[in-house]
Amino acid sequence: MKHLLTIADLERSDIERILSTADSFSEVAGRDIKKVPTLRGRTVVNLFYESSTRTSSSFELAAKRLSADLISIRSTGSAVDKGESLRDTVATLSAYDPAAIVIRAPWVGAADIVARSCTASVVNAGDGKHEHPSQALLDVFTLRRRLGLESLDGLNVWIVGDVLHSRVARSNVLAFTRMGARVTVCGPPTLIPREVETLGCDVSYDLDRLGEADVVYALRMQNERMDDAFVPSLREYVACYQINSRRLQPRQVLMHPGPVNRGVELSADVMESPQALIVDQVASGLVVRMAILYDLLSARDQSGERGGTPEPTVGQPA
């Protein structure tokens, strides 16, 4: 795999391979020395045109834990402020011969543009309303760990909230369904994109059947993407769609990509309940992003390796 641009590019076996590598990095993260020399001497560029805490910090730490050299660039305080185009910025950074560029931008397809204009491996860390594949991978990882499952076969997942503006929703519908889950997206009709069913999910405009869900995945109300009035008022949204202790059942687990608008899409009590995996998701973010960088930047073959018997490969027993 050269780039991670969209979940749509991934087979189930790709997802399983990355998550199994992430399992091994969890072991590394538990050691006293949390660093491995895998990407020593290689350069990772973090290029963030949008605000981000967990995605940028976890990619930074992931690169460092793999011993890569890291350059972090934010749009504010860089030449981007001065009006440099994405393509020109990438051309400039390419002079450092980076092995990987991690990009977050408000424009759909930004990561594809970068992938086509440089030789580095490109990771899409969020491109507008389109996709956020590393988030989807870490969510599958978190769920598998919490539920002790290898696959998500037959699991019922509800994704609730502002699906229209959510790149997380798009990537997660693709990833959850690829791993065998049944996904329902739910929200006010104004915040559900037309023909979202073509992604392979069901649609509901109310929470009446939320009890069917094994997993409730709440999305953030994206005030910064709300140019028009998509909901009559936040109070009405809360009344109809907030996940609170009245709606969340004890057997269900709760996820949220963060940052949470407390009291809007989630009530404070469910955030702190043991059912909430929100903190686990952040911890998973680090090891899954290490696994992503490792997967993209380790090009290896099995032949001749170690002069012994070949290692078993995923999907092809030795």
Add this chain to the structure above:
Amino acid sequence: MSRTVLDRDDIRRTLVRIAHEIVERNPDERIALVGVHTRGAFMARRLQALIEELVRGEVPLGEVDISFYRDDVAVREPASQPVVHSSRVDFPLEDMTVVLVDDVLYTGRTARAAIEALFDYGRPSRLQLAVLVDRGHRELPIRPDYVGKNLPTSRSERVNVRLEEQDGFDEVEIHELGTPVGGPTA
């Protein structure tokens, strides 16, 4: 074209001998075994049982996966990706004589990576290397302390170790590849 060089009984006898050598060479030491994934880990488990019987005590057992410590992460051709296993060394290495266990010793690069991996867990007082087969062609100054069998090979040959835990049967065979490979990389 392949020929068997060690069968099931040979492998069993060889491991018994290595277990004795480890105990004899380290009479007063605290011994621990760390196997290199995948087959080295199974060998280490067998040696653990044998040594525990000899010393009538517990011998800590760990395993390391060297994927994250390879020296060729960047240069290999993209192809099928080997599964990365978890390492597990859940005992302190300090004041231990650690015997690293692998199936085949070839270029020495795996052993080098395993040594580096092990040192991320602590500082053993002594580190030794046990291998089932030494097939020569070293590219690094690595020397095994315990060798099951010295097996002169050409680079165009391949040594296949099969262990019951992984493959369903015990065997070491030499397999002649059609054309010489460009050179070992691991």
